[in-house]
Amino acid sequence: MTAAELFLQQFINGLTIGSVYALIALGYTMVYGVIQLINFAHGEVFMVGAYLGLMVLLLLPPSPGGVLTALLAAGTGCALLGMLIERVAYRPLRRAPKLSVLITAIGVSFFLQNAMMLLWGAQDRYVPACFSPGRLGGGAVSITPMQAVIFAVSLFLMIALQLLIHRTPLGRAMRATAQDPLAARLVGIRVEGVVSSTFAIGSALAGVGGVLFGLHYSTINFHDGYLVGLKAFTAAVLGGIGNIPGAMAGGLLLGLLEGLGAGYLSTQWKNVFAFAVLVLVLLFRPRGLLGERVAERA
Amino acid sequence: MAPLQAAHLGQYVDDCRTEIWYTLNMADNLPHLAIAGAARICAALLFLAGCGQAEPAIRIGFAGPFTGDQAAQGLDMLEGARLAVEEAVSRGGVLPGFRIELVPMDDQRNPAQAVSVAKRLAADPNVMVVVGHLNSSCTKPASAIYYEARLLHVNPVSSNPEISRQGFDTFFRVCATDDLQGPAGVRFALEELKAKRLFILDDMTTYGRGLANEFEKAARAQGLEILGHEGIAQGEKDFSPLLTKVKSLGPDLIYFAGMFPEGALLIKQKSELEIPAHFLGGDGLFEPTLITLATPRAAEGIYLTTLGADIRQVPSAQSFVRAFEAKHGHLGAYSSYAYEATRLALEAVRRAGRKDRAAVLAAMREIQEYDGILGVHTFDEKGDTTLRTIGIYTVRKGKFQFVQAAE
Amino acid sequence: MEVLATAALYALLALGLNVIVGFAGLLHLGYAAFFAIGAYAYALLNLRAGCPFWLGLPLAGICASATAVLLGLPAIRVRGDYLAIVTLGFGEIVRIVVTNLEPWTGGPNGLLGIDHPQIGSLRFGVDSKLYYWLLLFLVGLCAWAARRLQRSRIGLAWAAIREDELAARSLGIDATHLKLTALAVGGAMAGAAGCVFAAKQGTVTPDSFDFILSVMILAMVILGGLGSISGALLGAATLSVLPELLRDFSTYRMLLFGALMILLMRVRPQGLLGSRPSRHVPAGS
Numbered sequence: 001m002t003a004a005e006l007f008l009q010q011f012i013n014g015l016t017i018g019s020v021y022a023l024i025a026l027g028y029t030m031v032y033g034v035i036q037l038i039n040f041a042h043g044e045v046f047m048v049g050a051y052l053g054l055m056v057l058l059l060l061p062p063s064p065g066g067v068l069t070a071l072l073a074a075g076t077g078c079a080l081l082g083m084l085i086e087r088v089a090y091r092p093l094r095r096a097p098k099l100s101v102l103i104t105a106i107g108v109s110f111f112l113q114n115a116m117m118l119l120w121g122a123q124d125r126y127v128p129a130c131f132s133p134g135r136l137g138g139g140a141v142s143i144t145p146m147q148a149v150i151f152a153v154s155l156f157l158m159i160a161l162q163l164l165i166h167r168t169p170l171g172r173a174m175r176a177t178a179q180d181p182l183a184a185r186l187v188g189i190r191v192e193g194v195v196s197s198t199f200a201i202g203s204a205l206a207g208v209g210g211v212l213f214g215l216h217y218s219t220i221n222f223h224d225g226y227l228v229g230l231k232a233f234t235a236a237v238l239g240g241i242g243n244i245p246g247a248m249a250g251g252l253l254l255g256l257l258e259g260l261g262a263g264y265l266s267t268q269w270k271n272v273f274a275f276a277v278l279v280l281v282l283l284f285r286p287r288g289l290l291g292e293r294v295a296e297r298a
Numbered sequence: 299m300a301p302l303q304a305a306h307l308g309q310y311v312d313d314c315r316t317e318i319w320y321t322l323n324m325a326d327n328l329p330h331l332a333i334a335g336a337a338r339i340c341a342a343l344l345f346l347a348g349c350g351q352a353e354p355a356i357r358i359g360f361a362g363p364f365t366g367d368q369a370a371q372g373l374d375m376l377e378g379a380r381l382a383v384e385e386a387v388s389r390g391g392v393l394p395g396f397r398i399e400l401v402p403m404d405d406q407r408n409p410a411q412a413v414s415v416a417k418r419l420a421a422d423p424n425v426m427v428v429v430g431h432l433n434s435s436c437t438k439p440a441s442a443i444y445y446e447a448r449l450l451h452v453n454p455v456s457s458n459p460e461i462s463r464q465g466f467d468t469f470f471r472v473c474a475t476d477d478l479q480g481p482a483g484v485r486f487a488l489e490e491l492k493a494k495r496l497f498i499l500d501d502m503t504t505y506g507r508g509l510a511n512e513f514e515k516a517a518r519a520q521g522l523e524i525l526g527h528e529g530i531a532q533g534e535k536d537f538s539p540l541l542t543k544v545k546s547l548g549p550d551l552i553y554f555a556g557m558f559p560e561g562a563l564l565i566k567q568k569s570e571l572e573i574p575a576h577f578l579g580g581d582g583l584f585e586p587t588l589i590t591l592a593t594p595r596a597a598e599g600i601y602l603t604t605l606g607a608d609i610r611q612v613p614s615a616q617s618f619v620r621a622f623e624a625k626h627g628h629l630g631a632y633s634s635y636a637y638e639a640t641r642l643a644l645e646a647v648r649r650a651g652r653k654d655r656a657a658v659l660a661a662m663r664e665i666q667e668y669d670g671i672l673g674v675h676t677f678d679e680k681g682d683t684t685l686r687t688i689g690i691y692t693v694r695k696g697k698f699q700f701v702q703a704a705e
Numbered sequence: 706m707e708v709l710a711t712a713a714l715y716a717l718l719a720l721g722l723n724v725i726v727g728f729a730g731l732l733h734l735g736y737a738a739f740f741a742i743g744a745y746a747y748a749l750l751n752l753r754a755g756c757p758f759w760l761g762l763p764l765a766g767i768c769a770s771a772t773a774v775l776l777g778l779p780a781i782r783v784r785g786d787y788l789a790i791v792t793l794g795f796g797e798i799v800r801i802v803v804t805n806l807e808p809w810t811g812g813p814n815g816l817l818g819i820d821h822p823q824i825g826s827l828r829f830g831v832d833s834k835l836y837y838w839l840l841l842f843l844v845g846l847c848a849w850a851a852r853r854l855q856r857s858r859i860g861l862a863w864a865a866i867r868e869d870e871l872a873a874r875s876l877g878i879d880a881t882h883l884k885l886t887a888l889a890v891g892g893a894m895a896g897a898a899g900c901v902f903a904a905k906q907g908t909v910t911p912d913s914f915d916f917i918l919s920v921m922i923l924a925m926v927i928l929g930g931l932g933s934i935s936g937a938l939l940g941a942a943t944l945s946v947l948p949e950l951l952r953d954f955s956t957y958r959m960l961l962f963g964a965l966m967i968l969l970m971r972v973r974p975q976g977l978l979g980s981r982p983s984r985h986v987p988a989g990s
Contacts, residue, residue, distance in 0.1 A: 013538040096974030110963030122365040263539035279794040439908040
């Protein structure tokens with residue numbers, strides 16, 4: 001294995017987990033863009049998505065069709081869950097001090113984590129393998145079929161999301177609400193409906209991310225939402241929170257940083273790289289890499 | 299009801315609940331809300347019904363991880379301990395006039411939690427002996443609490459050699475230690491696997507780091523080439539960057555000292571990256587769940603060292619193996635050690651003849667040539683058993699298979 | 706007793722964080738880091754230099770306070786939600802560094818055999834009771850200090866910065882300096898709490914100081930009502946005793962705990978003892 005091949009392989013490793021981060025980061029960023037709220041329960045939605053996917057995979061024979069069903073089920077289930085969370089924990093507090101929402105978000109986190117622990121047990125659950133082992137592409141650099149699926153699914157979803165945001169009436173309503181909720185209301189946009197849809201879409205993406213994560217590592221645990229959620233949140237900030245292409249770039253970048261850091265420097269310190277880069281970026285570009293400079297709104 | 303008992307009523311009911319919950323979890327039932335509710339009420343009723351005729355209790359603390367990623371091993375150990383207590387009770391009890399209660403305490407494999415669990419056990423005047431802690435990182439800080447409380451502490455499987463070097467006269471253990479396990483692994487790697495270039499990984503815990511260091515020391519002494527030694531974090535999932543690096547260095551053996559959840563992921567990802575090296579691990583991997591999580595295909599042909607010979611080939615252990623399997627269907631890797639440690643704890647209580655921590659401790663120190671299921675135990679001045687066999691296992695067709703025993 | 710001692714420990718932490726978030730309006734998500742610094746500072750001083758508890762207590766406070774200021778210097782350049790994220794990053798970095806600096810901190814296994822406090826011949830040992838009284842005394846002391854600060858010129862200046870930083874600056878208030886002061890005071894309280902925690906446990910391990918802890922302390926401050934000293938104490942008491950009261954529901958107590966947190970905020974969005982409906986933390990955009 002030459003140095004260049006090694007680098008390329010590490011690059012692929014980083015992109016794999018980076019794609020999952022990106023999918024989850026989109027949920028953080030979309031919600032923030034629309035209502036300036038950091039949805040701290042978003043990582044748990046991802047975790048619930050992983051379990052929903054597992055449930056489907058246990059019921060269906062392990063096959064590509066089963067995986068597709070699992071992705072759809074987790075996406076739909078999480079979309080509903082996201083809307084429910086918004087309805088129960090966030091909407092009643094829309095006019096309350098901003099930080100109160102943080103408490104309800106933590107409450108939701110505790111609730112979902114413990115609900116999953118009670119339903120599935122506290123130990124790691126095994127996710128059945130659905131793709132043949134072995135690697136695609138000969139030579140020193142290659143990817144597993146599962147990695148190919150992760151790339152394909154996340155690429156598809158990101159393109160679909162871009163089209164949704166820029167080519168549909170809902171997307172336009174979302175962009176309008178993000179710019180100015182009051183003005184959006186004045187021109188007849190149902191802001192509450194837009195917020196609800198935003199939660200649904202972001203949560204669906206996280207749910208899909210959860211299924212991919214479970215399939216890739218073949219184990220899931222009710223704790224998994226916390227660290228992955230935190231990383232995805234970091235990714236969203238890295239790219240400029242509120243900025244959709246930024247979240248995608250941030251996710252991929254964070255995955256790469258981790259992968260290359262772990263591969264070339266030290267595994268033990270890889271989480272430090274992630275957070276150190278986050279802090280540095282914020283100190284020098286406080287609005288993230290792709291975030292625009294906006295004057296503080298009074 | 300005696301005032302003392304009244305004070306402990308809440309605690310006891312609570313423990314009953316925890317036990318029921320563990321049992322449910324153990325059977326891998328979905329702990330259905332209704333069942334759990336009903337079970338709790340039953341536990342409380344049983345307790346109240348039992349109050350009228352209750353004898354004073356002697357409590358045996360049993361600490362280990364009953365929730366979290368290592369719960370499977372912890373619960374299998376708990377069942378071993380429970381079997382030991384049940385057998386003792388069915389043979390007419392341990393001390394006349396006292397009933398024996400097993401108090402399970404969940405340390406969640408977390409050192410901080412282990413300390414608070416140890417404190418609760420130490421503070422309960424009815425606890426005469428503690429059996430436990432699976433992980434060395436939990437056993438080590440907890441052993442200090444038991445020492446301060448002058449409470450006998452019998453450890454089943456924490457193999458870090460430093461624990462018994464702390465000079466605590468309350469500490470005893472029934473398994474071999476990592477200063478034997480590490481060198482035994484190196485000998486096997488060298489003689490049977492003909493390994494020359496090694497990469498060492500550990501999980502940075504007391505157990506993993508300690509074992510990996512013993513392994514590295516022995517390997518260097520044998521003149522083997524160490525390509526690297528890196529730590530991974532417990533709970534981490536993505537090891538592919540690390541393994542890609544390892545692959546590029548071209549070792550012929552990867553050694554991992556750590557527990558099975560991380561071990562399984564390493565084995566699986568090593569196989570996905572098609573790294574053509576042997577995989578050798580420590581006893582923390584000796585748990586059937588490892589093979590499920592890693593997939594049987596990836597686990598095929600890995601090797602691991604364990605603390606003791608194949609339990610199914612030890613004549614003195616056969617009745618235990620039969621009794622345990624009849625009850626639970628499968629035998630946990632550490633169940634026999636927990637059973638052995640609990641039997642020793644009960645033996646110390648029996649020999650002490652009264653409910654007194656100092657007497658129980660003194661009685662334990664008197665025990666020589668104890669005829670256990672694992673073999674004949676004599677304890678040295680550090681509290682370690684003189685039984686020092688290390689077993690070597692491999693995985694064949696999705697099952698652990700015994701290869702050989704090493705002294 | 707263990708529960709009460711833990712509640713008192715949380716109360717001390719909530720008081721400290723209240724100075725930072727409630728008084729000065731700096732949304733801080735890495736507060737557990739200062740708690741960790743205090744705990745490890747005493748542990749290392751004790752194990753390496755034989756430093757007794759009563760000397761370790763102020764030293765741990767100073768260490769944590771200095772760290773708070775050092776990390777604060779770059780961090781306070783950013784505002785609002787971004788400050789929250791930077792502090793979150795710092796909090797995680799401190800925890801991971803502590804985990805990885807194995808030769809000093811013992812890695813994930815932490816440090817063992819830390820001395821318990823002693824007054825004359827009275828040894829604190831492993832029993833929680835004496836720690837409870839010690840913590841109660843410290844809580845009283847800090848609450849008194851916080852009250853004095855709140856009513857002093859500094860406290861008024863903090864309030865001015867919190868409500869409108871631009872206006873405060875134009876009135877000649879040195880915002881940077883005052884924000885650092887708030888971090889120093891809050892950090893010192895966390896450091897002292899960390900020191901007592903280390904002495905009480907006899908062990909410190911890095912996973913006692915994770916992000917969840919930072920968030921829980923913040924939750925206590927917000928639940929009680931931002932900026933209110935009695936609110937912080939009440940919030941700490943509620944969130945540390947509530948899980949114990951829910952013990953009757955054993956396995957699903959944390960489930961109910963989560964649901965109750967949502968319910969409490971829906972009923973009283975401004976916090977239990979919070980009264981002013983003003984926005985306490987400047988909006989991020």
